[in-house]
Amino acid sequence: MNLNATRQGAMPLSLHPVPEQKNTISDFNGLIEYRQLAGLTVQDKEIKAIIFRSNIRESLFRHIQFSNFTLNRCYLENIVFENCDMRNVCFSHSVITKPIILRRCQVAGMRLMSMHRRMFVFEECTGVGQMLIA
Numbered sequence: 296m297n298l299n300a301t302r303q304g305a306m307p308l309s310l311h312p313v314p315e316q317k318n319t320i321s322d323f324n325g326l327i328e329y330r331q332l333a334g335l336t337v338q339d340k341e342i343k344a345i346i347f348r349s350n351i352r353e354s355l356f357r358h359i360q361f362s363n364f365t366l367n368r369c370y371l372e373n374i375v376f377e378n379c380d381m382r383n384v385c386f387s388h389s390v391i392t393k394p395i396i397l398r399r400c401q402v403a404g405m406r407l408m409s410m411h412r413r414m415f416v417f418e419e420c421t422g423v424g425q426m427l428i429a
Contacts, residue, residue, distance in 0.1 A: 371395065381405040402426055 403422025
C-alpha cells in the first residue's frame with residue numbers, strides 16, 4: 296500500500312471486482328463521495344461535479360464542457376482528457392499513479408492544488424502557461 300496515498304486521504308484501488316463500479320455519466324452531477332469509478336467513457340456532456348475521496352481508473356473524457364469539476368483527495372489511474380475545456384477543473388490533493396493525459400485541451404485556468412505538474416502530459420494543449428499551480 297502506498298503510505299503517501301493513505302496520508303493524503305486517497306485509498307488505492309482494490310484488486311477485486313467492486314459491484315459499485317459505475318459506467319454511466321449520470322452519476323457525475325453533484326457530490327460524489329467514496330466511490331470506485333472504472334472504465335468510463337464520457338463524451339459530449341456538460342459536467343458539474345465534486346468528486347471526493349474516490350478512485351477513478353481507466354477512464355476517457357472526450358469533448359467535455361466542464362461547468363465545475365473538482366477532484367479532491369482521489370486516487371487516479373489511466374485517465375485521458377481529449378478536446379476538453381479544462382478552465383473550471385481543479386485537481387486537489389490527489390494521488391496519481393500514471394500521468395494524466397490531456398490531448399488538444401484548453402487548460403488555461405485549470406487549477407492544481409498540491410499536485411505536481413509533471414504528473415500531467417499535455418499533448419497539443421493551449422494555455423499551459425496560464426494554469427494555476429499552488
